[in-house]
Amino acid sequence: MSPASISYRRPSADRLLYRALAISAGAVAAILALILVYLTAASAGLLFADAGLWRLDWHPSLGAYGLLAMLVGSLAVSVLAVLFAVPPGLVLAVWGRFFAPPWLGGLYRGAMGLLASIPSVVYGFWGLVALVPWLNRWAPPGASLLAGALVLALMILPILVLQADLALDEARRRHLAAAMALGASVSGTVRRVLLPTAAPQLLPAVLLQLGRALGETMAVLMVAGNVVQLPEAITTPIRTLTANIALEMAYASGAHQTALFASGWLLLVLVTLIMLGARAMAGRFAAGPAGGGKGDAH
Amino acid sequence: MQFLSRNLFFVVTLVAALFATGCARESGEHLVVTGSSTIAPLATVLAERFEATHPGVKIDVQAGGSARGVADVRQGLANIGMVSRALKADEGDLLADTIARDGIAIIVHRDNPVAALTREQIIAIYTGQVRDWKAVGGADAPITVVNKAEGRSTLELFLSHFKLEAPAIRADVVIGDNQQGIKTVAGNPQAIGYVSIGTAEYEASRGTPIRLLPLGGVEASTAAVAAGRFPLSRPLNLVHRSELSGIARDFIAFARSAEVNDLVTGQYFVPPAVR
Numbered sequence: 001m002s003p004a005s006i007s008y009r010r011p012s013a014d015r016l017l018y019r020a021l022a023i024s025a026g027a028v029a030a031i032l033a034l035i036l037v038y039l040t041a042a043s044a045g046l047l048f049a050d051a052g053l054w055r056l057d058w059h060p061s062l063g064a065y066g067l068l069a070m071l072v073g074s075l076a077v078s079v080l081a082v083l084f085a086v087p088p089g090l091v092l093a094v095w096g097r098f099f100a101p102p103w104l105g106g107l108y109r110g111a112m113g114l115l116a117s118i119p120s121v122v123y124g125f126w127g128l129v130a131l132v133p134w135l136n137r138w139a140p141p142g143a144s145l146l147a148g149a150l151v152l153a154l155m156i157l158p159i160l161v162l163q164a165d166l167a168l169d170e171a172r173r174r175h176l177a178a179a180m181a182l183g184a185s186v187s188g189t190v191r192r193v194l195l196p197t198a199a200p201q202l203l204p205a206v207l208l209q210l211g212r213a214l215g216e217t218m219a220v221l222m223v224a225g226n227v228v229q230l231p232e233a234i235t236t237p238i239r240t241l242t243a244n245i246a247l248e249m250a251y252a253s254g255a256h257q258t259a260l261f262a263s264g265w266l267l268l269v270l271v272t273l274i275m276l277g278a279r280a281m282a283g284r285f286a287a288g289p290a291g292g293g294k295g296d297a298h
Numbered sequence: 299m300q301f302l303s304r305n306l307f308f309v310v311t312l313v314a315a316l317f318a319t320g321c322a323r324e325s326g327e328h329l330v331v332t333g334s335s336t337i338a339p340l341a342t343v344l345a346e347r348f349e350a351t352h353p354g355v356k357i358d359v360q361a362g363g364s365a366r367g368v369a370d371v372r373q374g375l376a377n378i379g380m381v382s383r384a385l386k387a388d389e390g391d392l393l394a395d396t397i398a399r400d401g402i403a404i405i406v407h408r409d410n411p412v413a414a415l416t417r418e419q420i421i422a423i424y425t426g427q428v429r430d431w432k433a434v435g436g437a438d439a440p441i442t443v444v445n446k447a448e449g450r451s452t453l454e455l456f457l458s459h460f461k462l463e464a465p466a467i468r469a470d471v472v473i474g475d476n477q478q479g480i481k482t483v484a485g486n487p488q489a490i491g492y493v494s495i496g497t498a499e500y501e502a503s504r505g506t507p508i509r510l511l512p513l514g515g516v517e518a519s520t521a522a523v524a525a526g527r528f529p530l531s532r533p534l535n536l537v538h539r540s541e542l543s544g545i546a547r548d549f550i551a552f553a554r555s556a557e558v559n560d561l562v563t564g565q566y567f568v569p570p571a572v573r
Contacts, residue, residue: 132486133486136485141470226472237472252449
């Protein structure tokens with residue numbers, strides 16, 4: 001459909017706006033595509049050769065560029081962070097919307113917005129000087145998968161709460177009155193009606209935060225220990241792909257640098273897959289009957 | 299239309315001005331400095347300050363390792379080479395001027411009762427043969443080994459001094475910069491790490507709970523490094539052939555002068571004692 005067909009007086013102005021928007025949108029898409037092309041080209045030397053990228057040992061000085069341990073580290077710390085953050089996030093959102101006095105709930109949402117705007121390096125610094133020494137007392141060396149996941153969980157919690165709150169609020173406006181009219185209790189309504197209704201928005205929100213956790217660099221670098229190894233226990237130090245790039249990029253050259261570009265490529269592909277998964281999941285929920293019926297299919 | 303022409307005039311003027319300055323730069327003198335990636339950041343800030351006081355001079359600093367610095371100077375590809383070690387016997391055709399010294403200190407938490415470690419003990423700790431402080435005269439607690447990330451010059455110097463290979467090290471925490479290392483050791487009474495001596499000395503003097511361990515009977519201090527007494531240190535040299543252009547000679551003299559001490563310490567290096 002041409003945008004001009006719905007214009008009223010000045011089709012040329014509409015057409016101009018349409019073009020400007022198309023160019024902006026195209027530019028963003030092109031930049032993303034160019035980043036992928038550039039990363040692929042920069043890491044092609046190792047990516048498409050049998051250079052041992054999928055092995056465990058990372059010893060750049062000896063020409064061993066295995067990224068597998070760091071891939072596992074990235075995934076482990078992010079998934080664990082989401083597992084830590086989702087239950088309290090949901091509880092806080094439900095409490096703030098349905099059980100707290102309205103003024104307290106509003107205050108709480110304001111505080112969450114404030115927490116979300118704290119730079120990640122501040123969380124990392126807190127983790128380094130407070131959390132890691134504390135963990136060290138019962139599980140040396142303290143800097144570990146657990147520390148990384150806790151700091152990440154704290155970082156993604158505020159936005160998770162806010163997103164869950166929005167989804168629940170929408171579900172509430174649509175269904176609370178009906179549920180109350182049927183004589184359901186508030187807790188029953190939240191559990192059986194509102195949470196299932198909000199699920200199509202909640203799951204993509206969780207996946208978005210997983211993507212954010214995967215991409216986080218400084219906070220994890222400061223607390224996760226950065227030892228290249230598979231996490232044998234939750235208290236094992238690990239290194240993530242992002243931390244690997246940040247730690248070594250400034251001093252890398254040649255194949256070492258190519259391997260770091262390959263770390264970036266792997267990360268970009270991983271995050272892209274997760275985002276696509278989030279979209280697909282949101283689409284499936286919206287279309288399917290499980291998500292609360294027609295009301296969501298718009 | 300008037301708006302457009304005024305803008306056009308502005309752009310033309312700007313381009314002309316840029317072009318003119320570009321030409322002035324091209325016609326001035328050009329120095330190429332290549333070599334050690336340890337020295338390159340220092341050489342870059344030195345070059346910036348030198349260029350600011352010498353209009354028309356352009357200094358191009360490229361990192362690529364000490365070996366490249368030596369090779370480039372010999373082949374005439376660079377005017378000055380950066381070499382982060384003393385010259386070897388077969389490099390007698392070159393002259394070296396030390397612009398700074400790089401030293402690293404072994405640090406532990408201030409409350410750690412261990413007063414000193416021998417070379418063998420440090421090697422045993424870093425290779426994972428000793429995993430408890432008790433074995434080296436300390437408390438009954440596991441050792442947290444703090445190592446540097448690959449590519450750092452501090453790691454390189456540490457490894458070469460103790461004749462270790464990178465994969466032999468069994469680290470519990472890998473850190474990026476010196477500050478992270480100091481924070482890690484300050485927050486963990488069982489930790490041992492190594493950082494640039496300048497940073498460690500400064501932090502310890504400010505009350506950060508870390509302690510610098512002596513090495514081979516020499517206390518770890520910037521003074522000992524400057525005097526060349528501290529074993530875990532190395533000279534950072536600018537090397538060149540005996541004949542030098544005027545501007546290259548000026549730059550080396552500038553790099554060795556006391557007026558750049560702030561730049562040297564800013565990169566966590568130690569200015570040489572005798573200027």
